Amino acid sequence: xxxxxxxxxxxxxxxxxxxxxxxxxxxxxxxxxxxxxxxxxxxxxxxxxxxxxxxxxxxxxxxxxxxxxxxxxxxxxxxxxxxxxxxxxxxxxxxxxxxxxxxxxxxxxxxxxxxxxxxxxxxxxxxxxxxxxxxxxxxxxxxxxxxxxxxxxxxxxxxxxxxxxxxxxxxxxxxxxxxxxxxxxxxxxxxxxxxxxxxxxxxxxxxxxxxxxxxxxxxxxxxxxxxxxxxxxxxxxxxxxxxxxxxxxxxxxxxxxxxxxxxxxxxxxxxxxxxxxxxxxxxxxxxxxxxxxxxxxxxxxxxxxxxxxxxxxxxxxxxxxxxxxxxxxxxxxxxxxxxxxxxxxxxxxxxxxxxxxxxxxxxxxxxxxxxxxxxxxxxxxxxxxxxxxxxxxxxxxxxxxxxxxxxxxxxxxxxxxxxxxxxxxxxxxxxxxxxxxxxxxxxxxxxxxxxxxxxxxxxxxxxxxxxxxxxxxxxxxxxxxxxxxxxxxxxxxxxxxxxxxxxxxxxxxxxxxxxxxxxxxxxxxxxxxxxxxxxxxxxxxxxxxxxxxxxxxxxxxxxxxxxxxxxxxxxxxxxxxxxxxxxxxxxxxxxxxxxxxxxxxxxxxxxxxxxxxxxxxxxxxxxxxxxxxxxxxxxxxxxxxxxxxxxxxxxxxxxxxxxxxx
Amino acid sequence: xxxxxxxxxxxxxxxxxxxxxxxxxxxxxxxxxxxxxxxxxxxxxxxxxxxxxxxxxxxxxxxxxxxxxxxxxxxxxxxxxxxxxxxxxxxxxxxxxxxxxxxxxxxxxxxxxxxxxxxxxxxxxxxxxxxxxxxxxxxxxxxxx
Numbered sequence: 145x146x147x148x149x150x151x152x153x154x155x156x157x158x159x160x161x162x163x164x165x166x167x168x169x170x171x172x173x174x175x176x177x178x179x180x181x182x183x184x185x186x187x188x189x190x191x192x193x194x195x196x197x198x199x200x201x202x203x204x205x206x207x208x209x210x211x212x213x214x215x216x217x218x219x220x221x222x223x224x225x226x227x228x229x230x231x232x233x234x235x236x237x238x239x240x241x242x243x244x245x246x247x248x249x250x251x252x253x254x255x256x257x258x259x260x261x262x263x264x265x266x267x268x269x270x271x272x273x274x275x276x277x278x279x280x281x282x283x284x285x286x287x288x289x290x291x292x293x294x295x296x297x298x299x300x301x302x303x304x305x306x307x308x309x310x311x312x313x314x315x316x317x318x319x320x321x322x323x324x325x326x327x328x329x330x331x332x333x334x335x336x337x338x339x340x341x342x343x344x345x346x347x348x349x350x351x352x353x354x355x356x357x358x359x360x361x362x363x364x365x366x367x368x369x370x371x372x373x374x375x376x377x378x379x380x381x382x383x384x385x386x387x388x389x390x391x392x393x394x395x396x397x398x399x400x401x402x403x404x405x406x407x408x409x410x411x412x413x414x415x416x417x418x419x420x421x422x423x424x425x426x427x428x429x430x431x432x433x434x435x436x437x438x439x440x441x442x443x444x445x446x447x448x449x450x451x452x453x454x455x456x457x458x459x460x461x462x463x464x465x466x467x468x469x470x471x472x473x474x475x476x477x478x479x480x481x482x483x484x485x486x487x488x489x490x491x492x493x494x495x496x497x498x499x500x501x502x503x504x505x506x507x508x509x510x511x512x513x514x515x516x517x518x519x520x521x522x523x524x525x526x527x528x529x530x531x532x533x534x535x536x537x538x539x540x541x542x543x544x545x546x547x548x549x550x551x552x553x554x555x556x557x558x559x560x561x562x563x564x565x566x567x568x569x570x571x572x573x574x575x576x577x578x579x580x581x582x583x584x585x586x587x588x589x590x591x592x593x594x595x596x597x598x599x600x601x602x603x604x605x606x607x608x609x610x611x612x613x614x615x616x617x618x619x620x621x622x623x624x625x626x627x628x629x630x631x632x633x634x635x636x637x638x639x640x641x642x643x644x645x646x647x648x649x650x651x652x653x654x655x656x657x658x659x660x661x662x663x664x665x666x667x668x669x670x671x672x673x674x675x676x677x678x679x680x681x682x683x684x685x686x687x688x689x690x691x692x693x694x695x696x697x698x699x700x701x702x703x704x705x706x707x708x709x710x711x712x713x714x715x716x717x718x719x720x721x722x723x724x725x726x727x728x729x730x731x732x733x734x735x736x737x738x739x740x741x742x743x744x745x746x747x748x749x750x751x752x753x754x755x756x757x758x759x760x761x762x763x764x765x766x767x768x769x770x771x772x773x774x775x776x777x778x779x780x781x782x783x784x785x786x787x788x789x790x791x792x793x794x795x796x797x798x799x800x801x802x803x804x805x806x
Numbered sequence: 807x808x809x810x811x812x813x814x815x816x817x818x819x820x821x822x823x824x825x826x827x828x829x830x831x832x833x834x835x836x837x838x839x840x841x842x843x844x845x846x847x848x849x850x851x852x853x854x855x856x857x858x859x860x861x862x863x864x865x866x867x868x869x870x871x872x873x874x875x876x877x878x879x880x881x882x883x884x885x886x887x888x889x890x891x892x893x894x895x896x897x898x899x900x901x902x903x904x905x906x907x908x909x910x911x912x913x914x915x916x917x918x919x920x921x922x923x924x925x926x927x928x929x930x931x932x933x934x935x936x937x938x939x940x941x942x943x944x945x946x947x948x949x950x951x
Contacts, residue, residue: 214827214831214834216823216827216831217831240831242834243830243833243835244830244831244834244846245842247834247835247837248833248834248837248839248840249839249842250839251842255842258842261845262845265847649879653879653880653884656880656881656882656883656884658825658828658876658917658919659880659917660917660918660919661919661920666917666918666919678824678918679824679882740853740885740889742883742884742885742886774850775851775853775854775883775886776849776850776851776853777851777854777883777885777886777889779856780853780854780855780857789850789854792850792854794858794859797849797854797856797859798862800847801847801859801862801863804816804863804868805816805818805868806866
């Protein structure tokens with residue numbers, strides 16, 4: 145029989161206001177195995193942990209139940225406290241009487257009754273707990289960063305500067321990401337390329353960084369400290385070692401009609417191309433769907449013209465397999481599709497564009513060489529309307545429920561830049577709310593209004609109607625003046641909602657990282673562990689975790705890097721001891737368990753067993769505890785009930801069921 | 807345990823550690839109420855739930871059992887929730903055959919970000935169980951008060 149101590153936490157008033165903690169102590173004290181029960185204001189405080197230590201010493205406790213917040217919050221705290229007090233950390237169980245009880249119930253009697261039942265279940269479980277010892281696993285001192293935008297670049301640089309090897313895998317032919325598409329950045333109006341390209345160059349030149357562009361992560365196996373990743377390097381059809389980046393092939397390529405992804409489809413590119421002039425690496429790729437050589441077998445002009453002999457039409461995709469200790473997801477965002485927003489006439493008129501498209505229009509390297517002009521007829525616009533929250537803060541399923549966070553600021557930036565360069569252009573912004581929390585952000589927005597005379601109208605736009613004269617009739621409302629507005633515009637710019645990159649779901653599945661309903665990756669704790677995934681060894685950097693601007697992205701990228709470095713600095717990790725184990729007297733070696741194991745952790749060995757005096761050799765399941773992650777699939781598949789999970793054994797869970805149904 | 811003679815069902819919820827238990831935590835920290843009749847047991851994965859646990863719960867007087875796991879494709883252990891889904895489909899139809907109505911058993915996918923869904927699911931499940939009344943079919947009469 146265990147000697148169990150039960151410690152009931154008030155959590156200030158968080159628990160004590162709805163659960164009668166004294167009553168819980170009184171009732172639980174008479175449970176079988178309980179030799180000590182007390183309550184305290186804050187069990188997780190130093191004084192609270194000391195109470196546990198004293199009780200362990202004085203009452204010779206062998207097991208501990210803490211009735212407190214979720215085990216996801218403080219299980220580790222109390223396990224450490226138990227270890228310091230001299231008992232095995234796995235002899236601790238938590239009864240979650242805060243998140244699962246006091247916070248969701250109002251009636252004190254009802255909540256107290258439930259808290260007692262949850263405590264009983266935990267006591268029943270601890271009665272059957274056995275001491276467990278974690279194993280050790282090694283740490284591969286190399287990190288992988290998925291995504292080569294500003295988030296991925298910053299994370300990689302910070303990890304590399306700390307002295308660890310890091311690889312960046314980028315899907316497109318160049319690193320740089322969304323930031324490379326921007327013209328200027330708020331609130332300082334820095335030129336985006338001017339502040340980004342030095343970082344790109346630094347990453348490419350860093351001795352600790354390897355960059356795989358035009359590559360994708362294909363397979364991930366393993367676990368924290370010891371991931372094995374297959375990276376598909378897509379065929380560029382260019383020998384990167386030979387290519388000098390002279391650009392002659394791109395000049396001569398006769399296939400020039402493909403919409404440029406980098407310019408958001410507003411300009412065209414050749415079939416052999418680098419996405420933009422400052423691309424890193426400065427090595428082109430051949431788009432086989434556009435290339436005449438690949439389509440018809442004729443042409444081959446780029447190969448003929450290449451003085452370095454770098455063009456190789458026979459190149460094949462290559463799989464690189466590498467081991468990593470940690471993986472950072474920095475896959476960034478895209479703007480949502482506007483197919484469901486017919487009212488804004490985005491698909492009908494070339495003069496209705498998204499804000500990201502406007503970035504390209506305003507950029508000197510963009511499709512209009514930086515001249516503000518209508519894409520339909522090349523004329524200079526005189527009247528521009530910006531529409532905010534297109535698909536953001538949306539209550540129906542056409543858009544996203546969240547605020548995209550960056551739109552208010554970049555629209556103020558666009559409006560300001562346009563008014564600065566073209567003072568004769570009128571700029572009107574339709575908004576629901578202007579949200580500018582951030583350092584120097586509200587000052588920036590006020591400059592747009594007060595200094596640059598941008599006309600802000602509180603209200604939504606119902607419809608944009610292309611007119612026969614080429615203009616766009618904007619129907620909106622002015623909520624402050626309580627009137628309808630009809631405005632003829634030359635251009636309409638939509639502040640389109642952002643969403644996580646389309647590939648992120650696939651990547652999350654490979655990494656077994658949690659993802660939310662909006663496809664943002666879930667953090668381990670919304671406030672206290674914002675750059676870690678609940679899956680150990682997986683870290684989050686940039687918009688993949690939630691909408692954020694560049695300064696926030698860079699801060700988070702650095703934070704993720706520190707977490708990675710903290711992991712890589714360790715030589716060994718403790719492994720989870722809650723692994724499966726077969727009872728050799730019950731196992732008949734049928735292989736059912738190995739068939740369902742996702743980790744290949746189960747093998748079979750001929751083992752000499754002593755079955756009640758009968759000595760014989762039997763085929764027995766052996767679990768490799770370094771590979772077993774403790775899911776328990778095998779325990780249910782086992783027809784003879786031989787396989788059990790330590791820490792979550794059949795008897796333990798049944799005892800919880802019994803306690804709850806008592 | 808009846809208060810004012812109102813039927814208070816006993817409901818056992820098995821929640822996987824990675825998604826649903828965290829979803830229940832989020833429901834808690836967001837103060838999204840659901841009836842106290844629901845008691846949660848934490849398991850590493852929905853695939854850890856042995857049909858035996860469910861039979862035992864009904865035998866001991868539970869009126870409903872719900873299993874919550876990660877959404878298909880999002881399992882922390884890659885495939886665990888698929889096993890759970892298959893096992894439970896079979897088990898629930900067998901239970902239905904012996905008279906434990908389908909409404910008393912349920913599998914739901916609740917992610918760590920779905921506190922609202924967790925609370926909604928529990929409210930709905932409890933309401934359905936209240937509609938079905940006490941489970942008398944599999945209950946061991948010796949377990950009843």
